[in-house]
Amino acid sequence: MPAFNETSAVLHSTALYTSAAQALAAMLPTATSLSAVLHTGPRQDWVASAAGAVLCATFVGEQSADVVLHVAERELGGISERRTARVGTEDLLRPALEAATGVLGIGVLSLESGENAQGTLSAADTVGFMLRTQSGEDAGFFALRLRETAPVSGPAPSLEEPEDMASRLGRISNVEMALTVQIGRTRLSVRDVLNLEPGAVIELDRSAGAPADVLLNGRLIAQGEVVVMDQDYGVRITKILDMDSAGA
Structure with a gap:
């Protein structure tokens, strides 16, 4: 080696x-x-x-x-x-x-x-x-x-025609990404994690009624309200975050 x-x-x-x-x-x-x-x-x-x-x-x-x-x-x-x-x-x-x-x-x-x-x-x-x-x-x-990201060879890219952009979007439209809803977070010591028992209540860093975070592949992209749909949880989007806000 x-x-x-x-x-x-x-x-x-x-x-x-x-x-x-x-x-x-x-x-x-x-x-x-x-x-x-x-x-x-x-x-x-x-x-x-x-x-x-x-x-x-x-x-x-x-x-x-x-x-x-x-x-x-x-x-x-x-x-x-x-x-x-x-x-x-x-x-x-x-x-x-x-x-x-x-x-x-x-x-x-x-x-x-x-x-x-x-x-x-x-x-x-x-x-x-x-x-x-x-x-x-x-x-x-x-x-x-x-x-490193592979360098792009050839002439500098120019504005694409709508048809070209649509065909590119079509190739990735079926790619699945992980969407996660997070209602809050907290930090626990190893001792506290090992002492967890059924019935224990963990307090999160978010008040009741506060919007939940919607994360795409781990990145914050939106916020919403947690709802119940036919006995399943869901989220109603209330705010879409721009890229600068999401990365902050």
């Missing part, structure tokens, strides 16, 4: 990668704080020597990327002993992955099987970081591979 160095085919300056790694390190749920240090040696032994889960994720948005994260079990401390089917390693580490990919802009993060780690780590344009304790011990690794 190639090592990262200054001649590797990276697509951006290391500043962007470093910002993502630092954001991730700040959100890791470890007993002691970890720092992200740019890795300049061979990476072939990372996955083989990793004791515990290796998480892979893809981020699709303004800037798409592949991500690999491993945190040593010992660094998770007491949290690892309390993991159950309700709260797994993925749940504990997802906020850190979201913080890292949040540096890349708006998008959707999806966790994948750790089997995909080797492909990302072996790519020449992947930039890696060692996660280290304050005493300098290795405590895991973080790798980020940015995926």
